[in-house]
Amino acid sequence: MYKQLIPNLSVDSIVFGFDSVQLKVLLIKQDIIHKGITYHDYKLPGDIIRKDEDIDTASKRILKELTGLQNIFMKQLSAFGSLDRLTRRPRDLSWLISINHPDERVITIPYFSLINLTQDHLALTSKACWTNVDNVSALSMIFDHKEIFEFALESLRNELRTKPIAFELLPPKFSLSQLQKVYEILFEINLDKRNFRKKILSLNYIVPLKEKETGVKHRPALLYMFSQDIYQKLKTQNFDFTI
Amino acid sequence: MYKQLIPNLSVDSIVFGFDSVQLKVLLIKQDIIHKGITYHDYKLPGDIIRKDEDIDTASKRILKELTGLQNIFMKQLSAFGSLDRLTRRPRDLSWLISINHPDERVITIPYFSLINLTQDHLALTSKACWTNVDNVSALSMIFDHKEIFEFALESLRNELRTKPIAFELLPPKFSLSQLQKVYEILFEINLDKRNFRKKILSLNYIVPLKEKETGVKHRPALLYMFSQDIYQKLKTQNFDFTI
DNA sequence: CCAAAAGTGTTAGGAGTACACCCATGA
DNA sequence: TCATGGGTGTACTCCTAACACTTTTGG
Numbered sequence: 392m393y394k395q396l397i398p399n400l401s402v403d404s405i406v407f408g409f410d411s412v413q414l415k416v417l418l419i420k421q422d423i424i425h426k427g428i429t430y431h432d433y434k435l436p437g438d439i440i441r442k443d444e445d446i447d448t449a450s451k452r453i454l455k456e457l458t459g460l461q462n463i464f465m466k467q468l469s470a471f472g473s474l475d476r477l478t479r480r481p482r483d484l485s486w487l488i489s490i491n492h493p494d495e496r497v498i499t500i501p502y503f504s505l506i507n508l509t510q511d512h513l514a515l516t517s518k519a520c521w522t523n524v525d526n527v528s529a530l531s532m533i534f535d536h537k538e539i540f541e542f543a544l545e546s547l548r549n550e551l552r553t554k555p556i557a558f559e560l561l562p563p564k565f566s567l568s569q570l571q572k573v574y575e576i577l578f579e580i581n582l583d584k585r586n587f588r589k590k591i592l593s594l595n596y597i598v599p600l601k602e603k604e605t606g607v608k609h610r611p612a613l614l615y616m617f618s619q620d621i622y623q624k625l626k627t628q629n630f631d632f633t634i
Numbered sequence: 635m636y637k638q639l640i641p642n643l644s645v646d647s648i649v650f651g652f653d654s655v656q657l658k659v660l661l662i663k664q665d666i667i668h669k670g671i672t673y674h675d676y677k678l679p680g681d682i683i684r685k686d687e688d689i690d691t692a693s694k695r696i697l698k699e700l701t702g703l704q705n706i707f708m709k710q711l712s713a714f715g716s717l718d719r720l721t722r723r724p725r726d727l728s729w730l731i732s733i734n735h736p737d738e739r740v741i742t743i744p745y746f747s748l749i750n751l752t753q754d755h756l757a758l759t760s761k762a763c764w765t766n767v768d769n770v771s772a773l774s775m776i777f778d779h780k781e782i783f784e785f786a787l788e789s790l791r792n793e794l795r796t797k798p799i800a801f802e803l804l805p806p807k808f809s810l811s812q813l814q815k816v817y818e819i820l821f822e823i824n825l826d827k828r829n830f831r832k833k834i835l836s837l838n839y840i841v842p843l844k845e846k847e848t849g850v851k852h853r854p855a856l857l858y859m860f861s862q863d864i865y866q867k868l869k870t871q872n873f874d875f876t877i
Numbered sequence: 878c879c880a881a882a883a884g885t886g887t888t889a890g891g892a893g894t895a896c897a898c899c900c901a902t903g904a
Numbered sequence: 905t906c907a908t909g910g911g912t913g914t915a916c917t918c919c920t921a922a923c924a925c926t927t928t929t930g931g
Contacts, residue, residue, distance in 0.1 A: 552874070568910075
């Protein structure tokens, strides 16, 4: 079984989904039986890496197997490799034995992904569920997966603060109010609508379309798109440090 | 020989050193004989990870073995794991065979480190050399090590722009002019002395000492230190996004 | 006293912030 | 016609950027 795998190396995905109201994360339910007691634990979707796939490919494969999603935003985070990460809790060890996991330590490489949840292409397996990120702290997770989740959430916020990726949480065509909501919800702040629009429009790489929202019972918003093209051209190092 | 190692996993170090004039990087000379011709190649210091050490420990061990340095700034970058990374050049393959490297692919985890080069604690091995980062592009490096180096340099600049780490390239007590030079040299810009000092002093976590430079033939500068303590206390999320 | 780098204030322009009302649509 | 969120402008404040001379030290 493990002949074509690298037994010491896995990838884990932290898939963040945004539904205009909450930030959610994709978790897998994992019941663990230990000393006769059943524990309802959660884990991140992940898998051991195959010998014949590179690590980005492995991460894409797992995400596709789980959600059917392809070609979505994905960023590698730094690896988690402490010696005892699989065996800190006795019940995790029981579970590893029950699935015949080889007695090897595993270093994992986490990837975070961003998707919009109001789109309809989510064919989840029965054990996968979307969980509000605010509720994760109350769950019990195997191994160091809660630590990895928290690191990923912090990394997501860092990226959001400095890179144009907020729209990866939105449909390809989005309104400025939707975009504002991403920042408001992820940073738990309120932003002034007029100032926000001024700032975004001054960037020039978020471009208005000739299209409006449909099916809303109020004045429909103009839709915008992110232009990678214009962004790359404008990224002329306006040096600025904020340490 | 490989019994206690994880054959598919290595760490590589990108050690940046600053001498007040240039940014340098620590490279290892590696001659490779291929089809009767000797090539003078370079590589990054690195090693396969042992089964009984976690990845941060591995990186620290290698750095200590090479430079005698301990307790210096170190940050993990994201892994490099394409399938063909060791075998893109025929001569790299020849070299792997000559050192009896097992026929396994290797995923590497890079770490970058920062040190000050005017200090004297550098007991380098004979094959290690400090190279001006501007000269690296002209060198030939094994595997994907040039790519890793460039990624590390870009990451260093990103970190410098957003985190208080510039003084990791300086002695513990430094003058504001030295600090300014770090930014000027790493970003290839000129900064206004008065504005720079105003900005740095307004941060409050770079604190003046009661000590001055010695042994200079001009007016001696007041020395400063970075206070991790004050920094942590002040880091009260002043939200600000610059995408 | 000369050379070299340290240290210091002010002003003008631009960016960020605070703030309130009319508009377009569906029900 | 009502409810809902979309869309807009201005004034004030604060931060940033530009700019030149005096001070301290060693030789």
